[in-house]
Amino acid sequence: MAYDSWEKHISGCGLSAYMDESGKxxxxxxxxxxxxxxxxxxxxxxxGFAAYGIYPEFADKYALxxxxxxxxxQSACEELIxxxxxxVESGPIxxxxxxxxxxxxxxxxxxxxxxxxxxxMSDLSEEDxxxxxxMEINRTVKGAFVFSSGKNMGAFKAVGFPEDVGDFxxxxxxxxYMWVAHGRFPTNTPGWWGGAHPFxxxxxxxVHNGEISSYGINKRYVEMYGYHCTMMxxxxxxxxxxxxxxxxxxxxxxxxxxxxxxxxxxxxxxxPEAEKALYTTIRSVYGSAMANGPFAIVLGxxxxxxxxxxxxxxxxxxxxxxxxxxxxxxxxxxxxxxCPNPESVWMPKxxxxxxxxxxxxxx
Amino acid sequence: MRFSYALxxxxxxxxxxxxxRCKVCxxxxxxxxxxxxxxxxxxxxxxxxxxxxxxxxxxxxxxxLIVRQNPTSFKENASWTGxxxxxxxxxxxxxxxxxTGMGNDRPYPIYWDHILLNASQVTNPSIDPLREPMELKxxxxxxxxxxxxxxxxxxxxxxTRLAPQLELRMPVMFSALSxxxxxxxxxxxxxxxxxxxxxxxxxxxxxxxxxLFQYADRTIVQCASGRFGVYRDYLQAGAAIEIKxxxxxxxxxxxHLPGEKVxxxxxxxxxxxxxxxxxxxxxxxxxxxxxxxxxxxxALKEATRYEKPVSVKIAAVHNAAAIASxxxxxxxxxIALDGLRGSTGAAPTRIxxxxxxxxxxxxxxxxxxxxxxxxxxxxxLVAAGGFRNSADVVxxxxxxxxxxxxxxxxxxxxxxxxxxxxxxxxxxxxxxTQDPYLEKRLNPEIAKERLLNLLxxxxxxxxxxxxxxxxxxxxxxxxxxxxxxxxxxxxxxLDILGILPAGR
Numbered sequence: 001m002a003y004d005s006w007e008k009h010i011s012g013c014g015l016s017a018y019m020d021e022s023g024k025x026x027x028x029x030x031x032x033x034x035x036x037x038x039x040x041x042x043x044x045x046x047x048g049f050a051a052y053g054i055y056p057e058f059a060d061k062y063a064l065x066x067x068x069x070x071x072x073x074q075s076a077c078e079e080l081i082x083x084x085x086x087x088v089e090s091g092p093i094x095x096x097x098x099x100x101x102x103x104x105x106x107x108x109x110x111x112x113x114x115x116x117x118x119x120x121m122s123d124l125s126e127e128d129x130x131x132x133x134x135m136e137i138n139r140t141v142k143g144a145f146v147f148s149s150g151k152n153m154g155a156f157k158a159v160g161f162p163e164d165v166g167d168f169x170x171x172x173x174x175x176x177y178m179w180v181a182h183g184r185f186p187t188n189t190p191g192w193w194g195g196a197h198p199f200x201x202x203x204x205x206x207v208h209n210g211e212i213s214s215y216g217i218n219k220r221y222v223e224m225y226g227y228h229c230t231m232m233x234x235x236x237x238x239x240x241x242x243x244x245x246x247x248x249x250x251x252x253x254x255x256x257x258x259x260x261x262x263x264x265x266x267x268x269x270x271x272p273e274a275e276k277a278l279y280t281t282i283r284s285v286y287g288s289a290m291a292n293g294p295f296a297i298v299l300g301x302x303x304x305x306x307x308x309x310x311x312x313x314x315x316x317x318x319x320x321x322x323x324x325x326x327x328x329x330x331x332x333x334x335x336x337x338x339c340p341n342p343e344s345v346w347m348p349k350x351x352x353x354x355x356x357x358x359x360x361x362x363x
Numbered sequence: 364m365r366f367s368y369a370l371x372x373x374x375x376x377x378x379x380x381x382x383x384r385c386k387v388c389x390x391x392x393x394x395x396x397x398x399x400x401x402x403x404x405x406x407x408x409x410x411x412x413x414x415x416x417x418x419x420x421x422x423x424x425x426x427x428l429i430v431r432q433n434p435t436s437f438k439e440n441a442s443w444t445g446x447x448x449x450x451x452x453x454x455x456x457x458x459x460x461x462x463t464g465m466g467n468d469r470p471y472p473i474y475w476d477h478i479l480l481n482a483s484q485v486t487n488p489s490i491d492p493l494r495e496p497m498e499l500k501x502x503x504x505x506x507x508x509x510x511x512x513x514x515x516x517x518x519x520x521x522x523t524r525l526a527p528q529l530e531l532r533m534p535v536m537f538s539a540l541s542x543x544x545x546x547x548x549x550x551x552x553x554x555x556x557x558x559x560x561x562x563x564x565x566x567x568x569x570x571x572x573x574x575l576f577q578y579a580d581r582t583i584v585q586c587a588s589g590r591f592g593v594y595r596d597y598l599q600a601g602a603a604i605e606i607k608x609x610x611x612x613x614x615x616x617x618x619h620l621p622g623e624k625v626x627x628x629x630x631x632x633x634x635x636x637x638x639x640x641x642x643x644x645x646x647x648x649x650x651x652x653x654x655x656x657x658x659x660x661x662a663l664k665e666a667t668r669y670e671k672p673v674s675v676k677i678a679a680v681h682n683a684a685a686i687a688s689x690x691x692x693x694x695x696x697x698i699a700l701d702g703l704r705g706s707t708g709a710a711p712t713r714i715x716x717x718x719x720x721x722x723x724x725x726x727x728x729x730x731x732x733x734x735x736x737x738x739x740x741x742x743x744l745v746a747a748g749g750f751r752n753s754a755d756v757v758x759x760x761x762x763x764x765x766x767x768x769x770x771x772x773x774x775x776x777x778x779x780x781x782x783x784x785x786x787x788x789x790x791x792x793x794x795x796t797q798d799p800y801l802e803k804r805l806n807p808e809i810a811k812e813r814l815l816n817l818l819x820x821x822x823x824x825x826x827x828x829x830x831x832x833x834x835x836x837x838x839x840x841x842x843x844x845x846x847x848x849x850x851x852x853x854x855x856x857l858d859i860l861g862i863l864p865a866g867r
Contacts, residue, residue, distance in 0.1 A: 210487075211486050211487040211833075213483065213487055213832055213833035213834050213839065213846075214834065214839035214840075214843060215843075215845060216761075216842070216843035216844055216845025216846060217838075217839060217840075217841060217842045217843040219845075220734060220842055220843075220844075221842075223734070224734050224737050224739060224740075225508075225737070248509075249509040249510070251509075251510070251512055252512060252513070252514040252519060254514070254519055255510075255512045255519055258519075262836075264496045264498065265498055265500050266496060274520075274521075277521060278512070278519055278520075278521045280502075281510060281521055281523070281525050282510065282512075283502075283838070284502035284506065284525070284528060285506045285507060285509075285510055285525070285740075286510070287836075287838030287839075287841065288838065288841065288842065290836060290838055290839055292833070292834045292835060292836060292839035293487055293833045293834065293839075294487060294488065294833075311835065311836075312490070312495060312496075312835065314488055
């Protein structure tokens with residue numbers, strides 16, 4: 001096809017997540033129980049999790065997690081990884097047979113750090129180096145797909161209902177201070193494991209319920225800054241937008257949220273002068289990064305969990321707190337299922353982020 | 364009048380039973396097609412003088428007049444059409460360059476009519492602009508790649524100072540229509556409508572008449588190759604300055620105002636003698652290269668203390684994308700592209716009909732090129748040339764334009780019937796004329812209201828189309844070609860437009 005392939009996959013969804021701000025880690029049992037309750041929000045065509053703090057023994061290494069179509073692709077791709085990274089340890093990601101999860105690709109995990117010589121030659125920062133190579137594999141190695149590339153965190157996803165996916169990946173055996181879960185309801189059937197949420201790049205993991213009607217321009221905008229959208233989904237572009245705004249442009253989280261879901265002009269017009277100038281400037285400069293259309297997202301990173309709704313709240317999102325733990329879910333029931341008596345429960349306003357921050361050491 | 368082989372273009376028919384010999388038609392026609400004979404108390408018609416402006420038909424109190432294409436035709440010939448033959452007759456009789464007005468009227472493809480818009484169904488709710496906010500506000504000017512925002516004492520603080528911007532209530536502005544080409548009343552209507560609505564009008568190269576300074580904060584002042592009417596107060600009064608390199612109706616040549624239209628007031632405003640042809644040089648004689656353009660851009664920025672965005676307008680030509688890239692790098696804050704169907708008050712027919720490229724392709728290729736080079740943020744893109752309705756505007760924005768200029772649509776709103784004889788200065792509708800008798804036919808207040816109505820109507824339609832796509836802010840449509848599909852276009856067309864075919 002001569003013109004850009006802009007076909008994208010549309011899906012509805014359910015999501016649940018929690019973070020213990022004190023850093024206390026818990027097993028995947030709770031998050032599986034929560035997302036299992038939202039069973040009807042997905043249709044068995046994709047489920048996934050992101051877990052933070054699960055690899056303390058390799059905390060300073062990038063955990064590259066890949067799907068391979070077969071062993072031939074694996075050896076070809078491993079050569080590429082070897083050329084650019086020192087592999088400290090590698091092996092298959094442990095799974096168990098689960099009814100409901102079909103034939104799986106080869107699922108492999110590598111704990112790596114960039115090869116110093118390659119990094120020097122590249123003239124890139126370490127993180128940009130990792131991003132570039134992840135993108136390169138996803139773009140150029142047919143049949144190989146990096147679905148997780150952060151430090152001390154991992155994404156786990158498959159085609160199936162989320163509770164089955166959690167069981168398949170034996171998430172009850174991992175301990176994390178933040179868990180993010182997602183069940184997918186795609187309106188087409190790509191049947192591809194890489195298409196499930198979360199989407200990740202470096203430490204960022206994002207799950208998403210909704211459809212971004214601004215996708216066409218969001219994609220072209222991030223492409224201008226060297227990102228390549230390989231997965232044909234809205235969610236991927238959201239991950240890159242966050243990476244661009246938070247990491248590369250160094251915007252405060254609140255400002256990044258104002259880029260993605262900005263206040264209406266009507267509201268801006270009534271703000272005090274300094275704020276008015278701020279939001280007017282944000283909107284005029286970052287207009288192409290605004291995410292329009294319905295969405296509820298949860299973004300995880302090493303030290304933060306962020307939940308955000310679209311500008312007119314076209315997707316459900318509920319938040320709650322109990323002690324050091326902050327919960328978000330598509331439905332209040334998803335929270336009460338694992339935390340029956342939260343101290344507070346609230347519906348975040350449009351464009352108003354729910355932010356949890358890691359305050360203690362992961363333990 | 365000298366005998367001409369060229370048959371009349373129109374046939375004017377009068378229903379004698381209806382005609383009450385009130386002589387309205389006689390008074391209304393500046394071309395003297397109608398004639399009253401007192402002796403016989405009859406009104407007669409000379410169809411050969413009719414230009415098809417329909418003024419007489421519209422004003423006739425008893426609907427006694429019909430104007431239609433002259434049914435008499437030359438022998439059918441696919442190559443030697445009546446038009447081709449008539450043009451030769453005219454040149455054989457005058458020895459002159461054929462002149463015309465308005466935009467290209469030849470049947471080149473209009474890509475807008477081969478592009479369809481998207482709408483939301485099920486997976487994504489469409490938004491109702493009557494019940495939900497729908498935002499069209501647009502800022503034109505150079506934007507940085509990133510903002511420096513710090514969190515200080517729990518508050519977000521903006522550290523970046525933005526270059527000057529134009530704020531538009533919706534992404535539609537009035538195109539460059541010079542005072543001289545159009546009457547002062549028409550200029551007043553455009554300027555006052557732009558100000559009241561919250562958009563901008565453009566002086567063209569006609570300068571700024573003293574009565575129009577009150578609207579200057581909603582006026583883009585042009586600096587063209589003839590430098591007509593350009594002086595300190597003019598530059599400092601405008602909201603932005605536009606360097607006019609070229610125009611869609613006549614790429615490669617300069618502006619042309621026939622001496623007939625250079626009245627006392629036009630002469631004062633343009634700073635040229637009464638009755639002289641105002642012929643702008645083809646190039647700016649201080650711009651022979653891109654680096655020269657940079658000098659003029661910065662000379663104008665210096666002259667106005669960097670308080671106004673500087674726009675550079677070019678005709679959409681074959682290598683517009685590369686030229687636009689150079690213009691952005693030369694410091695232009697706004698790139699204005701004027702396409703093949705862009706209009707004019709006077710242009711040589713052959714140039715108008717044969718030079719340039721359609722605006723649709725120009726928007727697509729310029730927007731793509733600026734993105735490939737990573738400099739799209741540095742300038743806004745304004746498209747001009749043949750926008751007939753709000754759907755054309757929506758499609759242009761989705762292709763990648765920040766805003767559009769409308770010229771002909773605005774003139775038509777005021778009463779123009781697109782008869783293409785603006786260059787004669789005898790516009791019966793009081794628009795493209797400097798004749799006080801004709802000019803007073805255009806009431807600037809009424810014309811302003813008609814313009815405001817047009818803008819409001821388009822605003823509402825754009826909101827409806829946007830809402831249908833599940834978008835509630837225009838910036839999410841800008842460059843969002845995913846909401847466009849082509850019908851009946853070749854693979855090459857689709858590739859250049861960067862859109863998928865309908866059904867895919």
